[in-house]
Amino acid sequence: MERVVGTVVRGLRGPIINKGDNIEEIVVNTVLNTAKVEGFSIQNRDIVTITESVVARAQGNYATIDDIATDIKSKFGEETIGVTFPILSRNRFANCLKGIAKGTKNVVLMLSYPSDEVGNHLVDIDDLDIKGINPWTDVLSEADFRKHFGYNKHRFTGVDYIDYYKSLIEAEGANCEVIFSNNAKTILDFTKNVLTCDIHSRFRTKRILTNNGAKNVLGLDDILKESINGSGFNEAYGLLGSNKATEDSVKLFPNNCQPIVDSIQAKLKEETGKTVEVMVYGDGAFKDPVGKIWELADPVVSPGYTAGLDGTPNEVKLKYLADNNFSHLRGKELKQAISEYIQNKNEDLVGAMEAQGTTPRRLTDLIGSLSDLTSGSGDKGTPMIYIQGYFDNYTK
Numbered sequence: 374m375e376r377v378v379g380t381v382v383r384g385l386r387g388p389i390i391n392k393g394d395n396i397e398e399i400v401v402n403t404v405l406n407t408a409k410v411e412g413f414s415i416q417n418r419d420i421v422t423i424t425e426s427v428v429a430r431a432q433g434n435y436a437t438i439d440d441i442a443t444d445i446k447s448k449f450g451e452e453t454i455g456v457t458f459p460i461l462s463r464n465r466f467a468n469c470l471k472g473i474a475k476g477t478k479n480v481v482l483m484l485s486y487p488s489d490e491v492g493n494h495l496v497d498i499d500d501l502d503i504k505g506i507n508p509w510t511d512v513l514s515e516a517d518f519r520k521h522f523g524y525n526k527h528r529f530t531g532v533d534y535i536d537y538y539k540s541l542i543e544a545e546g547a548n549c550e551v552i553f554s555n556n557a558k559t560i561l562d563f564t565k566n567v568l569t570c571d572i573h574s575r576f577r578t579k580r581i582l583t584n585n586g587a588k589n590v591l592g593l594d595d596i597l598k599e600s601i602n603g604s605g606f607n608e609a610y611g612l613l614g615s616n617k618a619t620e621d622s623v624k625l626f627p628n629n630c631q632p633i634v635d636s637i638q639a640k641l642k643e644e645t646g647k648t649v650e651v652m653v654y655g656d657g658a659f660k661d662p663v664g665k666i667w668e669l670a671d672p673v674v675s676p677g678y679t680a681g682l683d684g685t686p687n688e689v690k691l692k693y694l695a696d697n698n699f700s701h702l703r704g705k706e707l708k709q710a711i712s713e714y715i716q717n718k719n720e721d722l723v724g725a726m727e728a729q730g731t732t733p734r735r736l737t738d739l740i741g742s743l744s745d746l747t748s749g750s751g752d753k754g755t756p757m758i759y760i761q762g763y764f765d766n767y768t769k
Contacts, residue, residue, distance in 0.1 A: 380762045383407070384747050384755025392433035396423070397633060399431075401640045403757055404649075413761070415645045418681065420760040421637070422744040425655040425676060426616070427756040428627040434605035436597055437622045441472025441612070443601050448591060449568070453479040455560035458571035458578065461493040461527065461534040465670050466570070468623045469593065469612050470538060473568065474545035481563040482538060486513070486553045490571050492666040495534065495553075496522045513553040515539075529664055557581045565589070568596070572613060572672055594672070597625065613672040614655060627653065630677025638679050652678035657742030658734070674741035682736050 387403040390396065400423055408415050445454070454477050459466050461484075474480055486508055487501055488494040495518075501508055504521045513521070515535065526533050535551060542549040552559065557578045560567055565588035569578045575592045582590045594611040597604065605625045607614070614626030634651040641649045655671035675682075744758040 378762070379765055380760065382743060382747050383411070383759045383761075384753060385757040385759055386754050387427075387757055390427040390430050390756070392430065392435075394431045396428055396431040397636045397640060400637050400651075400757055401644065404641065404759060405644060407759065415641070415647050415649060416761060417647050418650065418764045419647070420650045420652065420682070420740060420758075420763055421641075422652045422654050422740060422758045422760070423637075424744070424748055424756045425614070425627050425630075425653050425671070426624065428630060428633065428653055429605075429624050432605070432627055434607070434625045434627060435618055435622055436601065436604040436606070436615075436625060438468055438472035438475055439621075440601040440604040441469060441596060441623075442476035444596050445473050445476030445568075448595070449477060449566055449589065451478065452566040452589070453477070453481060453564040455481045455483060455564045455567040457483040457557065457560050457567060457569045458485050458490060458574075459538070460489045460491050460570070460572070460670060461495070461532075461538075462670065463530065463532065463537075464617045465615070467537075467541060468617050468621070469570075469615065470541050471545055471621075474542040474547040474549075477547055479548045480542050480550070481560065482542065482549055482551045483560050484535070484538075484551065484553050485555050486518075488665070490574065491668070491670050492660065492664070493527065493534075494665060496525055508555050510556075511554075512556070512559050515551040515553075518551075518553055558585050561586060568592070572670065609676075610672045614670075614676075626655070626671065627676060634677045634679050648681070650679045650681040652682055652737060652740060652744075654737075654741040654744045657745030658738045659742050659746075668742075668745070675737040678737050682740065685733065685735055686739070 385403050385407050387399060390399060400421065404415070404421055454473065456470070456473060459470065459482075484495065487496045487498045500522060506513075506521065518535070524533050524536075539549050539551055550563070552563070554560075557569070558581060561582065565586065567582050567587055567590050569575055569582065569590065569592050571578055571592075575594065579590050579592060592611070594609075594613045596611045597606045598608055598611045600606045607625045607628055610626050612623070612625070615623040618624040630653045634653060637651045638649060641647065652675050654675050656669045656674065658669045658674055660667045740760065740763065743760065747758050748755050
């Protein structure tokens with residue numbers, strides 16, 4: 374009988390994972406048990422993905438705000454620190470900011486506007502037009518911002534992030550001045566010592582600051598690159614990708630994921646005889662059209678994946694073929710013509726008209742988004758995702 378289902382995505386319910394747990398064994402056992410209970414067969418090129426959160430939990434990759442403060446103090450001394458371009462997030466940045474403030478005496482907090490890097494808005498961009506303010510050239514003080522825009526709470530969280538971040542800094546005993554600018558060089562009018570907190574644009578920001586006279590330029594990826602008094606760390610990303618764990622600690626992005634995914638693949642191969650692709654995923658890479666938030670607050674979608682997930686899709690657009698190449702056909706003849714075209718398609722379709730409109734993204738980013746949307750960030754209890762048929766096409 375002909376298959377009538379393409380890709381199937383399952384959220385797998387596993388145990389609550391804690392420090393010291395064997396994540397590889399848990400993932401393998403969960404996949405095997407789910408297949409048995411749900412009655413599906415494990416096949417070659419199936420995919421199992423694991424959220425970075427449970428990998429980091431198993432690794433015990435945590436740090437306190439005191440650990441952050443110690444590292445900040447060792448790298449900046451008593452200098453006033455310019456903290457630039459942080460995202461607006463209680464989960465992602467609040468505890469990091471506490472640690473930064475605890476490690477210094479004076480902070481100049483420079484916020485981008487009208488929104489942060491991932492789309493959280495301080496003010497609607499239309500309001501800038503009404504006020505005649507150019508966010509690319511105009512620098513605003515806190516008083517300027519309040520004069521023009523008043524107090525604005527985030528539409529989803531109900532938080533005024535200007536007051537919130539300022540209060541966090543002052544609660545740790547540091548002085549705080551807030552300014553608003555989208556030009557990295559602005560901060561150099563206030564201090565030559567800068568901790569830039571942007572994620573995906575951090576290398577450009579560091580370059581601009583260094584080339585324009587900054588004395589000491591670091592990013593969040595330079596903080597907690599190594600253990601502080603036995604703390605967790607991330608040698609590649611530092612504090613980037615961290616989340617709030619408790620009121621005074623953060624969970625860091627997981628370390629050294631490649632051996633983990635390779636080992637899980639090998640164990641599943643040993644148990645089933647099938648080659649299953651394996652990937653650790655964080656945030657998906659997609660944008661909310663209502664809240665305007667670009668979801669990707671992690672430094673990468675996937676910090677570790679098996680070789681079969683490298684690259685980009687190589688697909689043709691069925692509707693293009695139906696409307697153009699085979700517009701004269703219908704029914705079985707159309708299906709047969711398209712099937713034969715797919716079976717004989719070129720191995721590299723970059724630039725081909727037949728591929729226009731297919732998603733030009735890396736497989737790991739696409740699969741990471743699919744996984745993130747499936748697992749969610751709440752109480753679903755499915756930190757592992759099992760995907761079948763992702764690499765199938767119309768002919769399979």
